[in-house]
Amino acid sequence: MAPLTDNQKIRKQVNFYFSDSNLPYDKYLWTLHANAENHWIPLSIIAGFKKVKMITEDEQAVLDALKEEESDIYELDVENKNIRRKGEVVKQDHVSRSIHVKGLPLVDEGAEKPVDALIELQDKMEDFFNEKAKVLAIRLKKHDDTKKFKGSAYIEFENPEAAKKVAELKEVQFDGHNLAILYRPEYHKLKEEEYKGQPMRRKKKNFNAFRQQPERTNKRKRNDPKSRQNKRTKKENETSKAEEAEGEEIKAEEKVVEEEKKEEKTE
Numbered sequence: 001m002a003p004l005t006d007n008q009k010i011r012k013q014v015n016f017y018f019s020d021s022n023l024p025y026d027k028y029l030w031t032l033h034a035n036a037e038n039h040w041i042p043l044s045i046i047a048g049f050k051k052v053k054m055i056t057e058d059e060q061a062v063l064d065a066l067k068e069e070e071s072d073i074y075e076l077d078v079e080n081k082n083i084r085r086k087g088e089v090v091k092q093d094h095v096s097r098s099i100h101v102k103g104l105p106l107v108d109e110g111a112e113k114p115v116d117a118l119i120e121l122q123d124k125m126e127d128f129f130n131e132k133a134k135v136l137a138i139r140l141k142k143h144d145d146t147k148k149f150k151g152s153a154y155i156e157f158e159n160p161e162a163a164k165k166v167a168e169l170k171e172v173q174f175d176g177h178n179l180a181i182l183y184r185p186e187y188h189k190l191k192e193e194e195y196k197g198q199p200m201r202r203k204k205k206n207f208n209a210f211r212q213q214p215e216r217t218n219k220r221k222r223n224d225p226k227s228r229q230n231k232r233t234k235k236e237n238e239t240s241k242a243e244e245a246e247g248e249e250i251k252a253e254e255k256v257v258e259e260e261k262k263e264e265k266t267e
């Protein structure tokens with residue numbers, strides 16, 4: 001297979017940015033997409049993304065590459081200043097069409113430019129696994145606290161059948177490293193068994209535009225004027241009731257004293 005030209009690399013990367021595999025799971029890009037009028041995003045933002053800049057830092061070159069061939073995923077506006085996705089995003093079952101691989105080199109450790117090193121690793125992985133089935137996305141796994149690369153990743157293919165077929169390999173040699181492969185649903189079951197009976201681990205949830213966001217409620221009701229008024233009214237009512245009860249007790253005591261005095265006079 002002939003190597004891709006720079007223009008092909010740019011189109012491939014931009015196609016990925018707006019794909020179902022990335023856009024609804026990319027918090028920054030999704031926020032731009034969701035908040036922009038008619039979903040138009042300035043092309044300058046896309047041209048400034050790290051992976052695009054590794055191909056070219058010339059924004060005009062990016063525009064020329066995108067105009068060279070029409071895409072089924074994104075489109076440019078009439079002024080060629082903005083870009084957006086064509087159509088609505090479609091929720092996909094990424095788990096069933098993915099594999100889990102571990103044993104990858106920790107290329108970010110000690111690297112002068114860790115991000116660049118990880119991007120290069122992703123590109124190598126994509127080239128390698130594309131020979132087995134079409135790769136849609138590669139998600140490198142990182143530690144929640146240090147953000148360092150774990151040496152493992154999820155690789156998403158076009159369909160579950162392709163993922164299962166690659167998973168059947170179980171082990172492959174990649175760039176001098178032995179990689180262990182497991183079908184992602186099976187990997188999840190394995191981890192569930194591993195942590196069964198153990199205290200629930202708090203794990204940071206990745207962004208997902210399809211996930212319903214919980215409604216924010218004002219728990220600090222004391223900051224609500226109406227709530228404060230209600231509390232004052234309740235307290236005043238309670239105080240009033242207490243005073244009434246105390247008054248009744250005093251009256252009862254006075255009545256008892258009067259009765260005792262009458263008895264004394266009678267005697």
